[in-house]
Amino acid sequence: MPARGDHEQHRRDIVRIAGDLIAEGGLAAATHRRIAEASGASTTVVSHYFHDKRDLVMATYRQVGERVAERLQVAADSPHPLRPTLDALLPLDRQRVRDWRVLFAFLGPAATDVDLTAEERVRLRAARARVRSALAVEVAAGCLPAGTDADAVARGLLAVVLGTGMQALFDPSQWSRRRIDAVVGRALADTGLDHCSG
């Protein structure tokens, strides 16, 4: 039996490969056989790390959630965290497009599976709390009006980010980086942030 650290690392590697397959071909694509092929391992090895398909698929969903949470943490550490927080949630590069595709694969099940609905709700609330905190930092720095209703503005900005990402995912030719930036920039300007973003 491998050392604990190795076990965790192998499991993470397999989950990452499963995520790549899901991003490409949906939940049905993450079979033990295809994961084994892509990882150069045997299906027995894959089975060793996961009880069943649901265990593997849930681990993929959690791994993407952790990646998003890490990006949001990096953004929160910025002195001007609002724009970086929104950018952390947008499909602006290959890695974030990949994660959006994985998350989309789960949206159907998440809308009807009680556990997944609860998990998705927690994630959306966490993202909204991050946007709210970033707004509070910008208000404290004098970059947003003191009377900003952080909860209401956070709801609107998160909606813009999610709705833009959703359109961009299905229609990349209509949603260049420049166009995404323009929509998000306009929403930020409406909050009054442009007075202090330089």
Next chain:
Amino acid sequence: MPARGDHEQHRRDIVRIAGDLIAEGGLAAATHRRIAEASGASTTVVSHYFHDKRDLVMATYRQVGERVAERLQVAADSPHPLRPTLDALLPLDRQRVRDWRVLFAFLGPAATDVDLTAEERVRLRAARARVRSALAVEVAAGCLPAGTDADAVARGLLAVVLGTGMQALFDPSQWSRRRIDAVVGRALADTGLDHCSG
């Protein structure tokens, strides 16, 4: 064999029942057996109307698309079509929540199935064109500034609507009708529409 009109009506009824099952339990719930149970028909009758599961499921997806298109048409016929157009796309009542849930069940497959991706892209573009047209009507009526960049504003408003609906679907207790209205109302006010919405 029933008359052509009866055939179409029966098919539509079965598709509606399939949609209700998908809204409740996801794509996996739309089995011939469960549709037969819910419709009081036999599985043979259900099979008579659809070649296979994919045929049935695609018909459900198309039916929801038609329902959304009809709502958008009604909104477009309004003398002040902007707000009604956005409302047509929001999960503001039981019927629209049901349709959002059906559409969410398809988002995963739609992100990875080439035909469904193309279909989803067409729908998103059509919705954006409706918002753009509604903006043009409001500009012509003097209810929005003449210099309004209808394409850019339409992208942003559609993003707000999609992102609000997505949050509301997973977290209804945090997204009352009042809160949804407030987020959309704020986005509309940012366009300058509030000067003429009375």
